[in-house]
Amino acid sequence: MSNEFAxxxxxxxxxxxxxxxxxxxxLLELEQHPEDLNLLNKVFRSAHSIKGxxxxxxxxxxxxxxxxxxxxxxxxxxxxKVVSPLIADLLLKSTxxxxxxxxxxxxxxxxxxxxxxxxxxxxxSAGALDSRQADSSGKKMDAVPLWSGGVTRTxxxxxxxxxxxxxxxxxxxxxxxxxxxxxxxxxxxxxxxxLPRLADIDPERxxxxxxxxxxxxxxxxxxxxxxxxxxxxxGLSIEEVxxxxxxxQVSQGTDKTVTSPSESDGPKPLGEILVExxxxxxxxxxxxxxxxxxVGEILIEQKSVxxxxxxxxxxxQREQESLTQAKKPDTTSIRVDTEKxxxxxxxxxELVITQAMLSxxxxxxxxxxxxxxxxxxxxxxRNTREIQERVMSIRMLPIGIAFGRFPRLVRDLSAxxxxxxxxxxxxxxxxxxxxxxxxxxxxxxxLVRNSADHGLEPPDERLHHNKQEVGTxxxxxxxxxxxxxxxxxDDGRGLDRDKILARANxxxxxxxxxxxxxxxxxxxxxxxxxxxxxxxxxVSGRGVGMDVVKRNIESLGGTVTIKTIKGNGxxxxxxxxxxxAIIDGMTVRVxxxxxxxxxxxxxxxxxxxxxxxRTVVGKGELINVRSRYIPIVRLYEVFGSEPQYTDPKEAIxxxxxxxxxxxxxMVDEILGQQQVVIKSMEQNFRKVEGVAGATILGDGRVxxxxxxxxxxxxxxxxxxxxx
Amino acid sequence: xxGMVRDKEAKDLNQQAGSRADxxxxxxxxxxxxxxxxxxLRVQEIKGYSAVTKIPNTPPHIKGVLNLRGTIVPIVELRTxxxxxxxxxxxxxxxxxxxxxxxxxxxxxxxxxxxxxxxxKAIQAVPDFGNKVxxxxxxxxxxxGDKLVSLLxxxxxxxxxxxxxxxxxxxxxxx
Numbered sequence: 001m002s003n004e005f006a007x008x009x010x011x012x013x014x015x016x017x018x019x020x021x022x023x024x025x026x027l028l029e030l031e032q033h034p035e036d037l038n039l040l041n042k043v044f045r046s047a048h049s050i051k052g053x054x055x056x057x058x059x060x061x062x063x064x065x066x067x068x069x070x071x072x073x074x075x076x077x078x079x080x081k082v083v084s085p086l087i088a089d090l091l092l093k094s095t096x097x098x099x100x101x102x103x104x105x106x107x108x109x110x111x112x113x114x115x116x117x118x119x120x121x122x123x124x125s126a127g128a129l130d131s132r133q134a135d136s137s138g139k140k141m142d143a144v145p146l147w148s149g150g151v152t153r154t155x156x157x158x159x160x161x162x163x164x165x166x167x168x169x170x171x172x173x174x175x176x177x178x179x180x181x182x183x184x185x186x187x188x189x190x191x192x193x194x195l196p197r198l199a200d201i202d203p204e205r206x207x208x209x210x211x212x213x214x215x216x217x218x219x220x221x222x223x224x225x226x227x228x229x230x231x232x233x234x235g236l237s238i239e240e241v242x243x244x245x246x247x248x249q250v251s252q253g254t255d256k257t258v259t260s261p262s263e264s265d266g267p268k269p270l271g272e273i274l275v276e277x278x279x280x281x282x283x284x285x286x287x288x289x290x291x292x293x294x295v296g297e298i299l300i301e302q303k304s305v306x307x308x309x310x311x312x313x314x315x316x317q318r319e320q321e322s323l324t325q326a327k328k329p330d331t332t333s334i335r336v337d338t339e340k341x342x343x344x345x346x347x348x349x350e351l352v353i354t355q356a357m358l359s360x361x362x363x364x365x366x367x368x369x370x371x372x373x374x375x376x377x378x379x380x381x382r383n384t385r386e387i388q389e390r391v392m393s394i395r396m397l398p399i400g401i402a403f404g405r406f407p408r409l410v411r412d413l414s415a416x417x418x419x420x421x422x423x424x425x426x427x428x429x430x431x432x433x434x435x436x437x438x439x440x441x442x443x444x445x446x447l448v449r450n451s452a453d454h455g456l457e458p459p460d461e462r463l464h465h466n467k468q469e470v471g472t473x474x475x476x477x478x479x480x481x482x483x484x485x486x487x488x489x490d491d492g493r494g495l496d497r498d499k500i501l502a503r504a505n506x507x508x509x510x511x512x513x514x515x516x517x518x519x520x521x522x523x524x525x526x527x528x529x530x531x532x533x534x535x536x537x538x539v540s541g542r543g544v545g546m547d548v549v550k551r552n553i554e555s556l557g558g559t560v561t562i563k564t565i566k567g568n569g570x571x572x573x574x575x576x577x578x579x580x581a582i583i584d585g586m587t588v589r590v591x592x593x594x595x596x597x598x599x600x601x602x603x604x605x606x607x608x609x610x611x612x613x614r615t616v617v618g619k620g621e622l623i624n625v626r627s628r629y630i631p632i633v634r635l636y637e638v639f640g641s642e643p644q645y646t647d648p649k650e651a652i653x654x655x656x657x658x659x660x661x662x663x664x665x666m667v668d669e670i671l672g673q674q675q676v677v678i679k680s681m682e683q684n685f686r687k688v689e690g691v692a693g694a695t696i697l698g699d700g701r702v703x704x705x706x707x708x709x710x711x712x713x714x715x716x717x718x719x720x721x722x723x
Numbered sequence: 724x725x726g727m728v729r730d731k732e733a734k735d736l737n738q739q740a741g742s743r744a745d746x747x748x749x750x751x752x753x754x755x756x757x758x759x760x761x762x763x764l765r766v767q768e769i770k771g772y773s774a775v776t777k778i779p780n781t782p783p784h785i786k787g788v789l790n791l792r793g794t795i796v797p798i799v800e801l802r803t804x805x806x807x808x809x810x811x812x813x814x815x816x817x818x819x820x821x822x823x824x825x826x827x828x829x830x831x832x833x834x835x836x837x838x839x840x841x842x843x844k845a846i847q848a849v850p851d852f853g854n855k856v857x858x859x860x861x862x863x864x865x866x867x868g869d870k871l872v873s874l875l876x877x878x879x880x881x882x883x884x885x886x887x888x889x890x891x892x893x894x895x896x897x898x
Contacts, residue, residue, distance in 0.1 A: 593776070593777060638779070639779035639780070640779050640780060641777065641779065679793075679794070679795045680795065681778075681788070681795055683794065683795065683826070684794065684795060684796050684797055684826045684827045684828065685778075685788065685795070685796075685797040685826070685828075688778055688779070688780065688781065689780060690779060690780065691778065691779070694776075694788060694795045696790050696793065700790055701774065701776055701790065702775075702776040702787075702788045702789065702790050702795055703776065704776065704778070704779075714780070
């Protein structure tokens with residue numbers, strides 16, 4: 001397969017993922033509003049697009065399976081079937097199946113053929129069920145007159161009126177209008193082939209003919225009756241158009257085997273054909289296949305190569321394989337609003353103008369022009385800042401993308417647990433960085449699962465507590481300062497202070513006699529292995545997960561807080577930076593080196609008095625910060641650089657906190673606070689312990705960004721992991 | 724015929740270098756009085772030496788990182804890598820920026836000298852020094868006039884996974 005084609009494939013995968021999301025979302029909504037034809041059409045269109053493009057790329061398994069879905073969807077669309085929970089469920093499962101099929105195309109993973117087969121048959125049988133079930137609940141059916149079959153049909157009508165039409169005072173337009181009263185006149189085309197040259201036209205004769213398409217619930221006779229007065233000499237044909245799905249069903253009926261997807265994939269192997277034609281038996285074939293040797297073995301037998309040479313060649317092959325696998329680029333792309341790009345282009349235009357003005361000014365600069373120069377510089381700064389903001393905003397995507405998976409998740413959880421759950425999403429349009437969106441999916445999923453499983457009570461318990469039977473989970477996102485807040489809120493039973501406290505006592509996290517405040521208790525649930533669930537379900541309760549949530553969020557530079565009222569529900573508040581590409585940093589100096597410490601982890605900076613520094617066992621240094629002892633980390637020791645001061649009395653200490661751990665990091669000087677753009681060290685080098693990344697400083701030199709966690713780890717260990 | 728190829732000629736040959744299978748071109752540079760060659764197609768650019776930022780806890784031959792038009796590029800001090808004594812940098816000290824498996828790395832060398840055109844046949848295999856001298860990152864040796872040019876295999880030089888940098892010695896500097 002050529003590279004070019006592979007490139008298109010990528011866009012197919014992307015597009016298919018988008019369409020699948022539409023299908024899934026649409027199906028979930030359809031479950032609630034089965035009569036919404038617009039929604040159904042949307043779902044149908046997306047499914048159809050997947051089928052079409054998959055076919056175009058020769059992904060026949062996907063195309064065939066999607067076709068089955070489409071057939072069923074078309075039945076629903078045509079009103080022959082109604083979206084029952086059963087059908088919705090089947091379609092959702094099928095959507096998952098298409099997902100796995102596409103995934104397997106992408107990664108080469110093996111597909112569970114059985115599931116595909118089972119769903120294929122289920123889809124077919126769901127389509128074949130008689131419509132009794134539909135009649136009982138379909139609102140559409142109520143309006144159907146008695147004399148119709150209750151089924152919409154499409155007729156293709158070709159009408160060539162007699163040329164005396166006008167002379168008898170018949171208006172063809174009236175006939176069209178009559179037809180339109182019967183149903184939906186989808187196509188009207190005029191045939192002017194009989195029209196003579198202008199000079200030969202007799203204005204009282206009709207030269208026209210029409211081709212019409214009518215979708216109606218009425219019977220054929222009713223259509224016939226419209227043409228009653230003109231039928232005599234008309235060329236009239238009314239034919240029912242078989243919809244695609246009916247044709248498909250017919251072909252299915254006659255030859256069932258054709259539709260099995262696995263068999264129609266490409267030509268069969270030679271052995272299969274030989275077995276089929278009876279030349280050899282299956283057994284003989286298997287034996288022959290077992291004897292088949294690999295090229296290497298044959299070559300060794302022929303003494304063309306030595307086993308060592310072969311081994312070498314094989315190793316080389318493996319290396320190449322691993323190389324190509326490693327090199328396979330992980331293509332990611334963003335769809336950007338054209339408006340954003342237009343604005344950016346506009347700004348770049350302004351920047352170019354400012355630059356031109358500046359260089360002109362510079363070419364013949366006189367001292368009295370200094371104010372003009374300063375003014376231009378201000379303009380340049382403004383331009384640059386705006387461009388920076390705009391460029392960042394290109395990476396911004398609405399968080400709705402991350403929320404998209406939850407309706408389905410909650411629906412499934414609700415079905416599994418027997419709880420009635422309603423999910424309310426808000427703030428989906430809030431924008432944040434693509435990488436952040438990608439990484440919050442899992443933590444959010446865990447929180448939602450947690451709310452559904454532990455937070456919300458079963459319906460009878462809710463009724464008992466005078467609550468609505470249906471529990472609510474609310475996901476909200478909004479901007480706050482330079483951060484984004486995401487809240488996961490449930491109106492369930494809330495956290496049980498006593499239960500957590502008891503558990504904490506048992507695990508020795510909190511002493512028997514301590515009286516911790518609420519704010520000290522709630523974070524305990526983020527401790528690894530901490531679970532108060534009475535029973536473990538397969539959804540959650542094993543005590544793993546909440547700690548992962550916290551760690552994930554913190555690795556993104558965010559925080560998690562909990563608000564809870566017993567009996568009223570729990571709210572998890574995630575606070576995340578808008579972007580991972582820029583951080584607020586404190587620039588500090590150690591000797592000649594400049595480092596950047598993420599502002600988020602700095603609690604305060606102090607210059608301590610000598611009597612506040614104490615040692616333990618002669619070496620371990622501690623600093624007393626408002627009667628709390630914090631271990632000292634000398635940054636120059638960790639980074640092996642030459643400091644200006646080695647005496648703690650002259651140095652400055654940054655009190656840092658990460659993962660609930662505090663340390664006083666000793667530096668020579670604080671230079672200032674600035675936003676820095678994070679540059680990857682791994683792109684051309686590799687990961688360095690204690691360094692989170694690098695950035696370009698104002699003077700063009702490279703400054704290293706301190707990884708607080710890594711620095712503390714090195715300091716504890718006493719040395720860095722050998723590179 | 725091996726020999727020095729200069730200026731214009733070099734430019735012409737440069738363009739053909741990729742297509743000619745029987746000969747290749749090498750950028751030669753000096754470390755002390757030794758000449759080394761790097762396959763010219765692997766060289767991205769040559770730039771004057773400028774101050775680097777030290778990276779903590781890395782082997783001594785990693786000088787640090789440099790801002791190369793917005794990307795962070797590690798700089799390798801080739802003398803240290805080869806176990807030669809370090810010298811003060813002069814106006815001739817340059818950084819040769821090479822590309823190894825999509826990664827950009829800078830090599831600090833004493834001076835660049837020439838572009839050398841070597842026919843495949845004229846490349847000699849590296850003599851075997853046994854365990855005394857590690858020459859695994861040499862592809863062979865060629866000639867430039869009456870001087871010997873050691874042709875570097877930069878993939879092996881820079882991607883050495885064993886990390887035996889400190890023990891790696893091309894020659895004994897005291898001899």
